[in-house]
Amino acid sequence: MLSKIHHVGVVVRDLEQAYGFWRDVLGLPVMVVKTVQDQDVTAALLKVGESEIELLQPLSDKSGIGKFLAKRGEGLHHLCFETDDVDAELEAAKAKGIRVIDEKPRLGLAGMICFLHPTATRSVLVEYAQPLADEGHH
Amino acid sequence: MRTNRIDHVVVATPDPAGAQATFRGHFELPPSAPVAGSPALTIGDARIAFITPAAGSPLAAALAGSSEGMAEVCLEVASLDDAEAALRKAGIGFTSEPKGGGRAIAVDPSAAHGVRLTLVEPGTI
Numbered sequence: 001m002l003s004k005i006h007h008v009g010v011v012v013r014d015l016e017q018a019y020g021f022w023r024d025v026l027g028l029p030v031m032v033v034k035t036v037q038d039q040d041v042t043a044a045l046l047k048v049g050e051s052e053i054e055l056l057q058p059l060s061d062k063s064g065i066g067k068f069l070a071k072r073g074e075g076l077h078h079l080c081f082e083t084d085d086v087d088a089e090l091e092a093a094k095a096k097g098i099r100v101i102d103e104k105p106r107l108g109l110a111g112m113i114c115f116l117h118p119t120a121t122r123s124v125l126v127e128y129a130q131p132l133a134d135e136g137h138h
Numbered sequence: 139m140r141t142n143r144i145d146h147v148v149v150a151t152p153d154p155a156g157a158q159a160t161f162r163g164h165f166e167l168p169p170s171a172p173v174a175g176s177p178a179l180t181i182g183d184a185r186i187a188f189i190t191p192a193a194g195s196p197l198a199a200a201l202a203g204s205s206e207g208m209a210e211v212c213l214e215v216a217s218l219d220d221a222e223a224a225l226r227k228a229g230i231g232f233t234s235e236p237k238g239g240g241r242a243i244a245v246d247p248s249a250a251h252g253v254r255l256t257l258v259e260p261g262t263i
Contacts, residue, residue, distance in 0.1 A: 004182025012251045025228045027139045049143025075252030076208050122157045123207040
């Protein structure tokens, strides 16, 4: 069952510069910052109510996020729903015939995650995330 | 500025009812009251609204040439007056626009890293 918006992903050119707006002007606290090496991205999660804004800074122009930035510039990237069972949610999506990007959940910044294909969801890139048990801020 | 929560996310689409049905079927989310007259779904304490952008509107611009997609995030703030003051102090441009019987602030997307970002007070929409 999907319980809430876990986060909205935003691609930015520079995290430190982005904090100047999202953290300092909007007042959203930075909860976690991590570099995901295999995706060439550094990401920060900023809390807003029961959800978060995920700022994504590519570390190379060859990564998926880097290509997005080069092609479309900074902006909205994806919408992530939280679930308490990402395996079941992904299997349910596949059973409905929903095209997926990840055949199996994998470890991401928000916990165990997977992406659906945007052609199945009105061009919205949708992620499912099951936070890890020790991530109390989720 | 005190920002409370995500009020709603906008999926811009030429087919709001169809897109709502797609998301409802895929994600099994219950319908919510319309957002600014457009169909919407509930997810946690937020909503997803399906809106057809008017030609030449900021929402249409946010689609960057696509016909559909996520195009806006609307955050609930404690006070629009405080939000305006914080934006002015930071030198960030914004416009005030009517929304759902109240008003919203639309932040200059260039300051919000390409995001069409609107701010509303509780109970506006």
